[in-house]
Amino acid sequence: MRLSVIGCGYLGAVHAAAMASIGHEVVGIDIDERKIATLAAGEAPFFEPGLSEILADGIASGRLTFTTDFAAAAGAAVHFVGVGTPQVKGGYAADLTYVNAAVDALLPHLSEGDIVAGKSTVPVGTAASLAPRITAAGATLVWNPEFLREGFAVQDTVDPDRLVAGVPAGPDGERATGILREVYHPSIAKGTPFIVTDYATAELVKVSANAFLATKISFINAMAEIAEVAGADVTMLADAIGHDVRIGRRFLGAGIGFGGGCLPKDIRAFSARAEELGRGESVAFLREVDDINMRRRERAVELVVQGLGGSVHGKKVTVLGAAFKPYSDDTRDSPGLDVAVRLHGLGAVVSLTDPEAIDNARRQHPQLTYVADRDEALTGADAVVLVTEWDEYRRDLTPEHAASLAAGRVVVDGRNAFDPAAWRAAGWTYYGMGRP
Numbered sequence: 534m535r536l537s538v539i540g541c542g543y544l545g546a547v548h549a550a551a552m553a554s555i556g557h558e559v560v561g562i563d564i565d566e567r568k569i570a571t572l573a574a575g576e577a578p579f580f581e582p583g584l585s586e587i588l589a590d591g592i593a594s595g596r597l598t599f600t601t602d603f604a605a606a607a608g609a610a611v612h613f614v615g616v617g618t619p620q621v622k623g624g625y626a627a628d629l630t631y632v633n634a635a636v637d638a639l640l641p642h643l644s645e646g647d648i649v650a651g652k653s654t655v656p657v658g659t660a661a662s663l664a665p666r667i668t669a670a671g672a673t674l675v676w677n678p679e680f681l682r683e684g685f686a687v688q689d690t691v692d693p694d695r696l697v698a699g700v701p702a703g704p705d706g707e708r709a710t711g712i713l714r715e716v717y718h719p720s721i722a723k724g725t726p727f728i729v730t731d732y733a734t735a736e737l738v739k740v741s742a743n744a745f746l747a748t749k750i751s752f753i754n755a756m757a758e759i760a761e762v763a764g765a766d767v768t769m770l771a772d773a774i775g776h777d778v779r780i781g782r783r784f785l786g787a788g789i790g791f792g793g794g795c796l797p798k799d800i801r802a803f804s805a806r807a808e809e810l811g812r813g814e815s816v817a818f819l820r821e822v823d824d825i826n827m828r829r830r831e832r833a834v835e836l837v838v839q840g841l842g843g844s845v846h847g848k849k850v851t852v853l854g855a856a857f858k859p860y861s862d863d864t865r866d867s868p869g870l871d872v873a874v875r876l877h878g879l880g881a882v883v884s885l886t887d888p889e890a891i892d893n894a895r896r897q898h899p900q901l902t903y904v905a906d907r908d909e910a911l912t913g914a915d916a917v918v919l920v921t922e923w924d925e926y927r928r929d930l931t932p933e934h935a936a937s938l939a940a941g942r943v944v945v946d947g948r949n950a951f952d953p954a955a956w957r958a959a960g961w962t963y964y965g966m967g968r969p
């Protein structure tokens with residue numbers, strides 16, 4: 534099938550390349566000329582395992598092209614819209630400027646019978662408000678939210694754990710469902726559940742999934758706060774409660790909390806939308822989830838200050854990680870980067886390293902010192918803080934090796950990823966999150 538993908542960021546670039554990899558003919562469209570030039574050259578504009586390969590293959594096959602010209606969307610049967618929906622400046626709501634602009638730019642190029650498939654994460658009610666414009670152009674709007682995880686985005690797009698399509702009632706909706714089934718045929722044939730709903734349900738599936746995940750993380754971080762005052766170990770607690778299949782161990786990693794381009798802004802936008810709908814109280818707990826999450830960053834900073842005897846001023850603090858999670862170079866709302874910035878604000882001489890995210894981090898916070906080489910970053914450190922559990926740190930950095938480079942022996946494990954006994958045995962004063 535011929536497809537267009539509007540917006541070629543973390544979601545759209547992967548979607549375009551993945552759709553080409555399963556045999557579709559795809560044009561990716563974005564307003565960012567530099568990003569399009571990079572993609573058109575077959576290079577990934579950001580770090581995502583497996584993306585470079587399917588981009589290069591798609592371009593070499595002639596099935597995948599990229600352009601800034603919306604006219605290239607003409608002739609595609611399905612137009613996926615995956616532009617950004619960031620938090621508005623000075624508020625909690627989602628900024629729908631880019632979604633509206635993308636739809637407006639697409640409208641003149643739509644033909645009778647085309648499908649416009651929204652993939653961006655949007656407040657419930659957005660599809661219903663966009664639909665009349667799209668219907669007037671003879672096309673049908675569906676909402677097909679995206680659940681990919683950065684770091685596993687290619688796999689999650691080609692082989693998602695479920696597909697959700699919010700469609701209008703009646704024959705247009707039935708026809709659109711059939712076309713989406715064709716688009717995703719390889720995955721559906723392998724047994725991926727394909728759930729067809731109305732617009733509102735599809736939009737809510739996405740935001741409620743993220744609200745649930747954020748809540749699960751903040752739940753265990755709240756337990757970490759209690760463990761800290763009670764002298765308990767939250768990692769053992771998580772293991773023990775995680776054996777209950779109704780609870781499950783995943784997303785119970787206590788630490789400095791969640792971040793990235795999705796969870797924080799999505800739970801805030803959900804709160805804002807619920808308020809607009811007169812049901813703010815139903816998700817009032819999400820404010821608490823957000824607050825717990827933000828407090829854990831401050832806790833990591835407190836532990837560094839404590840470890841260094843009450844002040845970090847003039848002390849060299851090595852921060853391991855900048856990406857909001859491993860296998861991604863995304864530093865949007867990264868808790869680890871925030872910890873680094875807070876330490877810098879307290880007068881620490883921060884030396885920050887990350888295998889993939891230094892460029893993005895430097896663009897956001899040019900005031901910090903970035904060191905590409907891990908060992909060089911560790912050299913002469915008074916304290917070491919783990920904020921992103923890359924294998925290079927969690928698995929490959931031994932406490933003995935770290936001790937051979939650092940000046941001090943204070944380690945703050947912001948992800949509870951190190952073995953406290955091993956670090957203590959090597960002479961370090963170890964601080965975990967929610968551990969004695």
Ligand SMILES: NC(=O)c1ccc[n+]([C@@H]2O[C@H](COP(=O)([O-])OP(=O)(O)OC[C@H]3O[C@@H](n4cnc5c(N)ncnc54)[C@H](O)[C@@H]3O)[C@@H](O)[C@H]2O)c1
Nearest residue numbers: 540541542543544563564565616617618631634635653654
């Ligand atoms: N990143 C993820 O892991 C992920 C996962 C699921 C859902 N989402 C959702 O997908 C959407 C996109 O997220 P992202 O992380 O890819 O963001 P991003 O910032 O990486 O990409 C957004 C892209 O849209 C482009 N764009 C903006 N206005 C445009 C316009 N008018 N026409 C064409 N292109 C335009 C930008 O130039 C940018 O390349 C958001 O709603 C997000 O919540 C993201």
